[in-house]
Amino acid sequence: MQEEKQKTRISKDSLRQILKLYKYIKPFQTTFGIGLIFLILSSLANLAFPLLLGQLIDRETEDVFLDDIDQYALLLLAVLLAQAIFSFMRVKLFVNVTEGALASLRQETYRHLIQLPITFFNQRRVGELNSRISSDITQLQETMTTTLAELIRQTIIIVGGIGLMAYTSWKLTLFTLAILPAMVVVAVFFGRFIRKYSKKFQAEVAESNTIVEESLQGIYNVKAFANEFLEVARYSKKTDSVAKTGIKGGTYRAAFSAFMIVGVFGAIVAVIWRAATMIQEGDLDNGSLFSFILYCVFIGGSMAGFADVVARIQKAIGATEELMDILNEEKEDLTPTPNPITNFKGNIHFDNVTFAYPTRAETNVIKNLSLEIKSGEQVALVGPSGAGKSTLVQLVLRFFEPTSGRLSFDGKPATEYGLSELRNQMAVVPQDVLLFGGSIRENIAYGKPDASESEIIEAAKKANAWVFISDFSEGLDTIVGERGVQLSGGQRQRIAIARAVLKDPCILILDEATSALDSESERLVQDALDKLMVGRTSIVIAHRLATVRSSDKIVVIENGELVESGTHTELSSKEEGLYKQLSSMQFTD
Numbered sequence: 001m002q003e004e005k006q007k008t009r010i011s012k013d014s015l016r017q018i019l020k021l022y023k024y025i026k027p028f029q030t031t032f033g034i035g036l037i038f039l040i041l042s043s044l045a046n047l048a049f050p051l052l053l054g055q056l057i058d059r060e061t062e063d064v065f066l067d068d069i070d071q072y073a074l075l076l077l078a079v080l081l082a083q084a085i086f087s088f089m090r091v092k093l094f095v096n097v098t099e100g101a102l103a104s105l106r107q108e109t110y111r112h113l114i115q116l117p118i119t120f121f122n123q124r125r126v127g128e129l130n131s132r133i134s135s136d137i138t139q140l141q142e143t144m145t146t147t148l149a150e151l152i153r154q155t156i157i158i159v160g161g162i163g164l165m166a167y168t169s170w171k172l173t174l175f176t177l178a179i180l181p182a183m184v185v186v187a188v189f190f191g192r193f194i195r196k197y198s199k200k201f202q203a204e205v206a207e208s209n210t211i212v213e214e215s216l217q218g219i220y221n222v223k224a225f226a227n228e229f230l231e232v233a234r235y236s237k238k239t240d241s242v243a244k245t246g247i248k249g250g251t252y253r254a255a256f257s258a259f260m261i262v263g264v265f266g267a268i269v270a271v272i273w274r275a276a277t278m279i280q281e282g283d284l285d286n287g288s289l290f291s292f293i294l295y296c297v298f299i300g301g302s303m304a305g306f307a308d309v310v311a312r313i314q315k316a317i318g319a320t321e322e323l324m325d326i327l328n329e330e331k332e333d334l335t336p337t338p339n340p341i342t343n344f345k346g347n348i349h350f351d352n353v354t355f356a357y358p359t360r361a362e363t364n365v366i367k368n369l370s371l372e373i374k375s376g377e378q379v380a381l382v383g384p385s386g387a388g389k390s391t392l393v394q395l396v397l398r399f400f401e402p403t404s405g406r407l408s409f410d411g412k413p414a415t416e417y418g419l420s421e422l423r424n425q426m427a428v429v430p431q432d433v434l435l436f437g438g439s440i441r442e443n444i445a446y447g448k449p450d451a452s453e454s455e456i457i458e459a460a461k462k463a464n465a466w467v468f469i470s471d472f473s474e475g476l477d478t479i480v481g482e483r484g485v486q487l488s489g490g491q492r493q494r495i496a497i498a499r500a501v502l503k504d505p506c507i508l509i510l511d512e513a514t515s516a517l518d519s520e521s522e523r524l525v526q527d528a529l530d531k532l533m534v535g536r537t538s539i540v541i542a543h544r545l546a547t548v549r550s551s552d553k554i555v556v557i558e559n560g561e562l563v564e565s566g567t568h569t570e571l572s573s574k575e576e577g578l579y580k581q582l583s584s585m586q587f588t589d
């Protein structure tokens with residue numbers, strides 16, 4: 001049902017989508033225009049051949065404009081040469097336009113993608129998005145450099161060819177055209193089928209790429225669970241299905257080509273039969289027939305190729321639609337506000353906040369929660385797994401907006417601040433630190449891209465990271481490996497702390513690592529964190545209650561609700577309290 005609906009609406013929509021691509025070609029429209037002229041010229045030169053050859057043969061009988069065989073040969077050679085030059089120029093100019101246009105399309109897609117809200121990324125897989133930027137754009141590249149030119153060239157040859165055929169003999173042309181429409185109907189019918197398969201094929205290829213990407217990204221998990229062969233089986237199943245779809249689509253394309261061949265050659269046989277009759281009756285001469293047959297071959301060839309061109313363009317439309325899906329997604333509003341934040345204190349106030357993730361709108365994950373975190377206060381969030389601690393932090397970062405209730409900073413509603421400006425006042429030290437593939441220096445400077453060498457070293461020292469960095473022979477220039485694999489968990493954590501030190505935020509969000517570090521490493525990390533928290537509003541998602549005893553306030557969350565809050569001493573004295581229960585469980589473990 002869904003599919004049918006998409007199909008009927010697709011032509012209008014897809015045209016509109018393709019037109020949106022014009023925006024990227026616009027800056028190069030002069031080059032594109034000149035390229036088009038060369039394309040038209042080379043196609044016209046192509047069409048001149050049959051005409052000249054026909055005249056060469058009929059030189060004796062017809063009134064032709066040259067009377068010497070050698071002159072005709074020279075003229076044909078000149079046309080050939082001109083065609084070669086036109087083709088060269090056309091390809092060169094089209095490639096220039098395409099590369100320029102695609103670079104800006106790539107940039108805009110990425111720029112848009114990275115500004116989309118977290119909700120979007122919760123719903124899409126990274127592999128799929130990656131494939132949008134790589135394979136869909138490559139698809140467009142082929143279309144814009146060759147397919148589009150082919151389409152125009154073949155259209156000129158078909159239309160111009162028919163015109164010249166009519167000039168040679170309109171009677172024979174009418175006869176030929178009588179056979180054509182039947183072929184066109186079948187061609188359109190087939191074209192639809194091919195399109196369906198190419199879209200399905202593309203989607204399946206993207207899914208199979210996702211398997212490779214996800215399993216390689218999570219290679220530790222794959223190996224630790226000894227699931228190599230499970231992944232192989234998963235990938236094989238998907239690629240087998242890709243092959244099946246490809247083969248099915250290929251069969252349709254093959255059938256299409258076969259049909260076109262029978263159609264075209266059948267038509268030529270019929271035309272020759274008709275022409276022979278006309279020659280017998282004195283209605284046609286040999287040279288004209290020669291030109292006519294050549295036009296038929298040209299047009300037939302173009303028509304046969306036309307199906308393939310149309311199929312390729314349909315593929316490109318599929319790719320464009322997928323890309324436009326991303327470009328049509330609404331971005332986060334990252335434009336700076338007219339009143340930049342000054343003198344931010346870092347007071348946070350949740351006022352009766354209720355929240356459900358957009359992907360699971362029916363389940364409230366935070367329920368009527370009110371919480372006041374004062375500037376400079378250290379607050380620990382504790383509670384059972386799935387209680388909503390990370391969700392609260394994501395609300396503070398404004399990755400999501402409350403469904404109802406209000407979040408405010410320094411007494412002003414969160415929505416009145418610019419998103420980037422607000423987030424610039426915060427730093428996060430996550431549980432699972434993800435480093436970028438570059439050097440330690442780049443990774444620390446991520447907190448402040450314009451930081452000087454001495455600021456970076458200072459931050460590393462404060463984060464207790466300088467101890468191990470200075471031990472590496474390359475120092476700050478040590479490459480951390482993709483996603484930081486060449487560093488230990490504790491080292492990665494300290495680099496993340498150095499990043500936060502450099503950013504010097506007002507609000508600090510710490511997601512305590514659950515993975516146990518060895519005690520020396522843990523001491524260094526904890527010590528760095530303790531220093532970092534001084535003088536800032538800090539929210540710690542605490543998994544080990546031992547680390548939060550000294551917090552100004554411990555907030556206990558259960559099932560999305562705030563059930564208790566107070567200092568360690570206060571909460572420990574509540575015999576029936578959840579905190580008391582949780583801590584007795586941890587300490588008897």
Ligand SMILES: Nc1ncnc2c1ncn2[C@@H]1O[C@H](COP(=O)(O)OP(=O)(O)OP(=O)(O)O)[C@@H](O)[C@H]1O
Pocket residue numbers: 122357359360365383384385386387388389390391392
């Ligand atoms: N992106 C999401 N979309 C939909 N539901 C989510 C999403 N993230 C978390 N949830 C759900 O929200 C609830 C709260 O999750 P949250 O991650 O905030 O808990 P938590 O207290 O931080 O747990 P943990 O201590 O295990 O990290 C859970 O039931 C979880 O399944």
